[in-house]
Every structure is written in C-alpha cells, then in structure tokens.
Amino acid sequence: GQNIDQPTEMTATEGAIVQINCTYQTSGFNGLFWYQQHAGEAPTFLSYNVLDGLEEKGRFSSFLSRSKGYSYLLLKELQMKDSASYLCAVRGDRGTGANNLFFGTGTRLTVIP
Amino acid sequence: EPEVTQTPSHQVTQMGQEVILRCVPISNHLYFYWYRQILGQKVEFLVSFYNNEISEKSEIFDDQFSVERPDGSNFTLKIRSTKLEDSAMYFCASSETARSSYNEQFFGPGTRLTVL
Numbered sequence: 758g759q760n761i762d763q764p765t766e767m768t769a770t771e772g773a774i775v776q777i778n779c780t781y782q783t784s785g786f787n788g789l790f791w792y793q794q795h796a797g798e799a800p801t802f803l804s805y806n807v808l809d810g811l812e813e814k815g816r817f818s819s820f821l822s823r824s825k826g827y828s829y830l831l832l833k834e835l836q837m838k839d840s841a842s843y844l845c846a847v848r849g850d851r852g853t854g855a856n857n858l859f860f861g862t863g864t865r866l867t868v869i870p
Numbered sequence: 871e872p873e874v875t876q877t878p879s880h881q882v883t884q885m886g887q888e889v890i891l892r893c894v895p896i897s898n899h900l901y902f903y904w905y906r907q908i909l910g911q912k913v914e915f916l917v918s919f920y921n922n923e924i925s926e927k928s929e930i931f932d933d934q935f936s937v938e939r940p941d942g943s944n945f946t947l948k949i950r951s952t953k954l955e956d957s958a959m960y961f962c963a964s965s966e967t968a969r970s971s972y973n974e975q976f977f978g979p980g981t982r983l984t985v986l
Contacts, residue, residue: 788973790974790975792977798979798980799961799977799978799979799980800913800961800977801977802974802975802976805974844912844913846913848973857903857915857918857926857928858905858913858915858975859915860905860912860913860914860915861912862911862912863912863913
C-alpha cells in the first residue's frame with residue numbers, strides 16, 4: 758500500500774522560512790514531487806527529487822532521504838501569495854511504464870503579516 | 871506556454887446519469903492521467919493511459935469508469951451511471967514521458983462534478 762503523511766496545517770509569518778515535512782511508505786519509489794495547490798485550483802509543480810539530497814529552485818528547496826522515507830519542502834522569504842496547500846506526491850511504479858502519483862493529504866500553509 | 875485544458879469547468883448531473891469529462895492534453899505529451907479530489911480530501915489517482923490503452927488503474931476506477939482518446943487531441947473520462955459519491959473535482963494531467971528520471975505531470979484546471 759501507499760502511505761504518505763504530512764502535517765495538516767501550518768502557519769508562518771511573511772518574510773520567514775517554513776519547512777513542510779513529508780514521510781512516505783510506498784510499495785515502490787521512483788521519485789518524489791511537491792505541488793502547490795491554491796483553493797479550487799489545479800496542483801502546480803514545484804520540485805522533484807529522486808536522489809538523496811537537496812534541490813534548490815529559487816525561494817523553494819526540497820530535500821529527500823530515501824533510506825528514511827522522508828522529504829521536506831523549504832520555503833524562504835515567505836510571501837502572502839504562498840498561502841496554499843502543499844502536496845507531497847510519490848511516484849511509485851517503475852514496472853509498467855505508468856507514472857501515477859500518490860498524494861498526501863496536503864499541508865495547508867497560512868502566511869500571516 | 872502550453873497547458874492542459876478541461877471542459878466543462880462544472881458539471882451538474884442527476885444520480886444514475888452518464889457524464890463525459892473532456893480534456894485536451896499538451897500536444898507533444900504521450901502519457902495521460904485522471905485524478906479526482908473529493909472536497910477537503912487528497913488527490914487520488916484514477917487511471918493512466920499510454921499508446922491508446924490503459925497503463926494502470928486504481929481500485930476506484932471500477933467498471934463504471936472508462937477512458938478514451940477518440941481523436942488526436944481529446945482524452946475523455948466517462949462515468950456510466952453516476953453516484954452521489956462521485957461528486958468531486960476531476961483533474962486531467964499529462965506528461966511527456968514516464969520512464970525518464972524527470973517527468974513533470976501538468977494538471978488541467980479541473981472539472982467540478984456535482985451529482986444530485
């Protein structure tokens with residue numbers, strides 16, 4: 758089965774740094790994605806990790822430890838527009854060529870002034 | 871910038887009716903997916919499609935569901951006899967490849983299905 762855990766909600770202050778954690782237990786692993794989803798909108802891609810370590814992309818960074826089944830998304834210099842849900846998703850299947858993602862429940866981040 | 875489009879944006883139907891949700895994936899993409907998100911819950915995989923056939927499907931994707939690529943651009947999800955619990959946002963996504971090490975899935979804006 759697939760089990761992906763994230764905190765339900767977080768609050769942080771504008772200009773600060775926030776770290777959103779994700780732990781996963783999946784039957785296969787072929788990469789971990791972070792998506793941002795504003796209320797009522799589609800998920801939009803933020804980052805991808807398949808090897809251990811940190812991937813940096815502007816104000817966003819994502820870290821992966823495959824041995825621990827753990828990832829985090831780091832958001833720096835928070836802006837009000839960063840208020841959204843952040844979805845951790847694992848690509849679990851390598852065999853069939855399919856590429857389906859298994860999503861966590863998402864972490865709703867609220868940025869306050 | 872190319873994007874995935876979906877129609878309609880909102881569909882209201884009576885229980886037991888058939889609905890068809892339409893998607894136009896990004897033109898050079900080869901893999902297509904349907905996901906659903908029940909209000910307040912997580913995004914759930916339904917089905918993936920490649921080379922004119924289903925690659926993989928979840929246990930949600932039962933005999934009431936079917937997918938089709940009727941022409942070179944559209945990708946449809948049909949629910950044969952809708953139930954109340956089918957009410958959700960349905961997202962279509964596409965990706966260029968599946969086997970490459972980096973493969974972003976691009977999501978459409980979604981169709982909100984309401985079953986009464």
